[in-house]
Every structure is written in C-alpha cells, then in structure tokens.
Amino acid sequence: MSLLKKAAEFKTFLVRTWALSLPYFKSEEKWKARALLASIIGLNLGFVYTLVLFNEWNRFFYDALQEKNYPVFLEQLLRYTVLAFIYIIIAVYKFYLTQQLEIRWRAWMTRHYVKRWLGHQVYYHLELTRYAQLAPDQSPDNPDQRVQEDLNLFTTRTVSLSMELLNAVVTFISFVGILWALSGEFTFNWGGTEFAIPGFMLWVAILYCAVGTVLTHYVGRKLIPLNYEQQRREADFRHHLVRVREYSEAIALDRGEAVENQQLKLRFDHVLRNYLQLIDAKKRLTMFTSTFYQASSVFPFLVAAPRFFSGAIQLGAMMQIASAFSRVQDSLSWFIDNYDNLAAWRATTDRLTHFEAAIVAASRPAKLHHEPGNGSGLQVSNLSLDLPTGSRLLAHTALQVRAGDSILLRGPSGSGKSTLFRALAGIWPLASGHVTLPASSMFIPQHPYFPNASLRDALAYPEAAGNYDEETLKQALREALLPQLVDQLDVIDAWGQKLSGGELQRLALARVFLKKPAWIFADEATSALDEEAEKTLYRKLIELVKAGNGAIVSIAHRQTVAAFHDHTWTLEKSSDESVARFELKQA
Known part of the structure; x- marks a missing residue:
C-alpha cells in the first residue's frame, strides 16, 4: 500500500472518529x-x-x-x-x-x-x-x-x-x-x-x-x-x-x-x-x-x-x-x-x-408510502416486495379490504405470505407502493414476543399494564382460554420460555381481547392449538372485528380456519418470473 493511500485512509479514520466524538x-x-x-x-x-x-x-x-x-x-x-x-x-x-x-x-x-x-x-x-x-x-x-x-x-x-x-x-x-x-x-x-x-x-x-x-x-x-x-x-x-x-x-x-x-x-x-x-x-x-x-x-x-x-x-x-x-x-x-x-x-x-x-x-426513508386510514378499510396500490437477496417477490399488486370482510391468505411455504403482512404493517424495508392501514389495527405474528417481566406487563406489552384494571386483564386471559394464569398476573418470569407453544399463542390472543382492535391480521395465530380451541378463539375474533366494524385477514394452512373466512387470497407461482416470483389471486 502506497504512503499516499495510507495517509488518505488515516485522514478518513480521523474524520470518522471526530464525527463519533463531536x-x-x-x-x-x-x-x-x-x-x-x-x-x-x-x-x-x-x-x-x-x-x-x-x-x-x-x-x-x-x-x-x-x-x-x-x-x-x-x-x-x-x-x-x-x-x-x-x-x-x-x-x-x-x-x-x-x-x-x-x-x-x-x-x-x-x-x-x-x-x-x-x-x-x-x-x-x-x-x-x-x-x-x-x-x-x-x-x-x-x-x-x-x-x-x-x-x-x-x-x-x-x-x-x-x-x-x-x-x-x-x-x-x-x-x-x-x-x-x-x-x-x-x-x-x-x-x-x-x-x-x-x-x-x-x-x-x-x-x-x-x-x-x-x-x-x-x-x-x-x-x-x-x-x-x-x-x-x-x-x-x-x-x-x-x-x-x-x-x-x-x-x-x-x-x-x-x-x-x-x-x-x-x-x-x-x-x-x-x-x-x-x-x-x-x-x-x-x-x-x-x-x-x-x-x-x-x-x-x-x-x-x-x-x-x-x-x-x-x-x-x-x-x-x-x-x-x-x-x-x-x-x-x-x-x-x-x-x-x-x-x-x-x-x-x-x-x-x-x-x-x-x-x-x-434509516433511509422507505419507498413504501405507509399512512393510517380513517377506519374505512385497507387500501393497497402498486405494491412491490423484494427479498434481501435482491429478487422480486411481488410486483405492482393492488389490494382492498372493506369493513366486514374476512380473508384467508394462502400459498406454499416461502411464497411471501408473512412478508406481505410485514409490508402491510409498514415494517418491511424492501417494499414500494402505497398502503393505507386502518388506525385500529393489530398484527399477531407467528412468534409473539413476551418480555421477561410480570405477566400483566407481558400481557399489556407494549403498553403500560397500569392502563388496564385488574378485572380487564383477568377477563382477557379467560377469553383466551388461560384461566390457570388469572392468579399469576404479578408473577415475574421468562414467559416466552416457560409457556408451551399453544399457551404462547393463546397469550398473544389475550392481548387482542385486551386491546380490542377492529382490524386483525393473524399470521398462523392458532397453528399450535387443537381444533376445538382454534374454533372457539376464531369465533371470538370474528365477533370482535364485527363489533368494531372492522375485518380480519388470516394466514393459515388448516381447512378449519378457512371456514371462518368469506374470501381467499392465494399466492401462486408467477407465469413471468422475470417480473416477480409470485402473483396474488383474489377470490
């Protein structure tokens, strides 16, 4: 390496150090x-x-x-x-x-x-x-x-x-x-x-x-x-x-x-x-x-x-x-x-x-223009999704969900169902287009996060548990079929490791019943539950969105979940893979 190049590198290093220190x-x-x-x-x-x-x-x-x-x-x-x-x-x-x-x-x-x-x-x-x-x-x-x-x-x-x-x-x-x-x-x-x-x-x-x-x-x-x-x-x-x-x-x-x-x-x-x-x-x-x-x-x-x-x-x-x-x-x-x-x-x-x-x-601004709506529905236009590898997943897709809709999103594993949900939530950075999301919306991820804290804090997360009274917290647990946890609200534990997969999914649904959103986006939210519990909880979710004049969009593979939805979106292999890997069929 030449002396001039070393001097230039050293100068760059000093500039960066100054930028960190100042x-x-x-x-x-x-x-x-x-x-x-x-x-x-x-x-x-x-x-x-x-x-x-x-x-x-x-x-x-x-x-x-x-x-x-x-x-x-x-x-x-x-x-x-x-x-x-x-x-x-x-x-x-x-x-x-x-x-x-x-x-x-x-x-x-x-x-x-x-x-x-x-x-x-x-x-x-x-x-x-x-x-x-x-x-x-x-x-x-x-x-x-x-x-x-x-x-x-x-x-x-x-x-x-x-x-x-x-x-x-x-x-x-x-x-x-x-x-x-x-x-x-x-x-x-x-x-x-x-x-x-x-x-x-x-x-x-x-x-x-x-x-x-x-x-x-x-x-x-x-x-x-x-x-x-x-x-x-x-x-x-x-x-x-x-x-x-x-x-x-x-x-x-x-x-x-x-x-x-x-x-x-x-x-x-x-x-x-x-x-x-x-x-x-x-x-x-x-x-x-x-x-x-x-x-x-x-x-x-x-x-x-x-x-x-x-x-x-x-x-x-x-x-x-x-x-x-x-x-x-x-x-x-x-x-x-x-x-x-x-x-x-x-x-x-x-x-x-x-x-x-x-x-x-x-931190650079995303190409996806994401804004809250007035509750009238989900509006998506010209949506394109890319993978971190650089390949395009979806291209120029338009979607609409009206109040009262119940939609099931299906597709083979790896087709981008969860990625589409992330884009709708506004967190996927490799996306472009326009999304208008109703303000009273809640996304339930495949793997919900629970902090190592008291159960009441884990249930109310990310809000403060003090925003909810004792009986409201207990009622949310009962609605999610977790009566055994009602008396443990003040117990501090690593709930994400202590509870079984099914209990974690029910605890995530207890958050939904606690916060009562009108629009719900559920990503395999009941995949670890038995069919009877799944039916009971999905009925409650449907009742919740109807009461709030909202809608539900679910990702699921089970046919039992499909019975709770009136419409289906299917991600299928694109006929022109030079444009995108998948295209969304709405029915």
Whole structure:
C-alpha cells in the first residue's frame, strides 16, 4: 500500500472518529461535558508543571548531597513535601474528573445509539439488509456488543489516549528548553575541522525515539486487524451461547447437545486461534518495547558521563539532565507506549463507524408510502416486495379490504405470505407502493414476543399494564382460554420460555381481547392449538372485528380456519418470473 493511500485512509479514520466524538460535546449536556474536559485539560497542564518543578528540585537536592549541605538538604525535603502534596491532589482529581467524563460520555452515547437503533425499526431492518445492501466490512454484526462494549471502550480509550497525548505534547514543550540548556555543546573533529552541536542531548533523545517509533510500528502493525477480528469472534461466540439458552427446550427435545457443543467448540477455536496470534504479536512488541525502555534508563547517563567525570557538571546537573532527558524521551515515546492501546482503540472505532454507517443506511426513508386510514378499510396500490437477496417477490399488486370482510391468505411455504403482512404493517424495508392501514389495527405474528417481566406487563406489552384494571386483564386471559394464569398476573418470569407453544399463542390472543382492535391480521395465530380451541378463539375474533366494524385477514394452512373466512387470497407461482416470483389471486 502506497504512503499516499495510507495517509488518505488515516485522514478518513480521523474524520470518522471526530464525527463519533463531536455530538456529545454539542448535545444538551454540552456545557457539563465541556466544563469537565476543560478541567481535565487544566489539571493535566498543572500535572506537567509539577514535573518541571520536580526536575528543578533534582538539581538542588543532589547538589546539596554532593556538597554535604545539611540545611539546604532539609530545605529541599520540605519543598519536596509541598510539591508531593500538590502532585497528589492534582493526580486524584485528574483521575476523578476523567472518570466522570468517561461515564457521562458513555451514558449519553449509549442512550443516543439505543434510541437510533430502536427507532423506525432500524434493529429489524439491519438484520434483513446487512448482507444485501452493505459492504462486507460494514456488516453490523452483534449490535449488542457495539452498544454495550464498544461504546465503553471508545469513550474510555478516547479520553485516556487524548489526555496522554496532551501530556506528551506539553511535557515535550516544557522540557525541551531545559534539556537544550543543560546539554551544552558536543564538539568533534572531522577532517581537521571542529564541529559543535548545541543541545546535543535533545537531538539524541529525538533520534532515539524516532527510531523506536518506526520500529514499534513495524513490529506491532498486525495488532490492529487482529484486535478487530478478536472482538468480532468473541461476540460471535457469546451470541451462540445466548442462542443455546434461548432455544434450550428445542435443543433438548432434539437431543442437539452434541451438535451445539461442536458449534460452540468451533466458534471458541476461532476465538482461541486469533487470540494466540494476538499474543504472539504482543510478545514481539513487548520484547522490543522492554528492550527500548531498559536501554533508555541508562542511555542519558552514558551520554552525560564524560562531562560529569571531566568536572564540567556536578551530580545535581547530571541528575537534572537525566530527568529532563527521561521526560523528553517519555513524551516522544507516546506512540511506543500506547501502540497496543491504539491498536485496540482503532479496532473499536472502526466497528463503531461501521455500525454508524449501517444505522444511517437502514434509516433511509422507505419507498413504501405507509399512512393510517380513517377506519374505512385497507387500501393497497402498486405494491412491490423484494427479498434481501435482491429478487422480486411481488410486483405492482393492488389490494382492498372493506369493513366486514374476512380473508384467508394462502400459498406454499416461502411464497411471501408473512412478508406481505410485514409490508402491510409498514415494517418491511424492501417494499414500494402505497398502503393505507386502518388506525385500529393489530398484527399477531407467528412468534409473539413476551418480555421477561410480570405477566400483566407481558400481557399489556407494549403498553403500560397500569392502563388496564385488574378485572380487564383477568377477563382477557379467560377469553383466551388461560384461566390457570388469572392468579399469576404479578408473577415475574421468562414467559416466552416457560409457556408451551399453544399457551404462547393463546397469550398473544389475550392481548387482542385486551386491546380490542377492529382490524386483525393473524399470521398462523392458532397453528399450535387443537381444533376445538382454534374454533372457539376464531369465533371470538370474528365477533370482535364485527363489533368494531372492522375485518380480519388470516394466514393459515388448516381447512378449519378457512371456514371462518368469506374470501381467499392465494399466492401462486408467477407465469413471468422475470417480473416477480409470485402473483396474488383474489377470490
């Protein structure tokens, strides 16, 4: 890769990092954020100034030791005590305010990203479109990790690395003059001509750190991609563990433990393989940086020793030179010190910028114009549906449902019945056309969701349970043939796992009886029920929509369900598959 291309990529990375960082400091919390940042910067400047005073103290203290000047020795001990007290106060509050900024920044970014992720069904759209519409390196895998872990790492490392960089710059500016003045001139003969290099120790420190920085990047350059890959593989392993927990009953019934064990072993092997490469890369980097710092601890003494032994400088001046050299060398070694952290921070930032790009892509306005109606009926015109693979499912379809209608939607598996329902609900992103949906509508999905909460909260979801009185909640359960749950309204449990498939479907229907919508769209809502229970509940659904002057549209394969519907829509293979895979026949 050419140097210009690397520079362009680095510039793009900085722009994206700035775009991630800036919103918090322009948000509703901007004054608190800016005040904290200004305070931390001020404390860091004060911290560096105390180091300058300590450097000056070195000369007076060691000169007093060399000259055996006891009064000056005591005076410098007192001065050290005062400086140490100031140093400790600054260090404590620098730590405290830095932690405050990090947690406040993380809290704001977490709320910001959770709101955007949940807004406009972005969380749902990402799962559908991540492989079809985004570049592979922008695939928004494991958004839970991005929000929980990556935001934490980003805010923590951005604050710490930027403050350490500020310290390094200010330290260099503060000590470069001191080291220049203390270094004196280095003279040597070349071809009979005498040359003098002023500030020799400063140039040595700069050259020493420049060589170390280049070699550090050469040794540790593999850490960035390895850190990125490690985070991805760890998230993938954790995600599969969660899936085993969520589908524990199905896995147990299938006796799938051996397969899941193999899958988990495979994913952990990927984690382990990458981690071993990461350890190997860190080992090489640690070997180099340890050698670099061990050499730097005696290097200034070796360079300054000839002047000390010649009597040109005293012990105090030599210690001050060594201290100033160490400070300059430390400031110039910021890149070397933080290379491992920079690699991890770069990987985290890349993951967040890809997540940001995915959210922006998934938040683009849909081509489907969806609006609430006045209750007169469902109107659909020019509706086209696409699959995430890019193929067209339906093309330019028109539909109409009037009050009093009862319609059964049929078709072979995979023909797009549920996808059509999603488009009618306005959540399918790969759709175009126009849909007018009656306001009092409710969709019953194949796999209803129930939060791990009290039964009353699960029943009223997503509304607050307080919107309904006790008797209304109990009556909804009775109507859904769940009298055994009437006394468990305040029991907190994982209802989605505790109840059987049939009970979950009846609980979903209890929501319908609780909220009493006029228009119902049921997707295999009774497929797990026995025929008698199915007949009883469908009669109640029909009575409900008739009472509300609405209609019902159902997806079902059973003939018993068909008996409750007056009209049938059938998805059939299209005669011209170049236009669409299926076409809708209405009868």
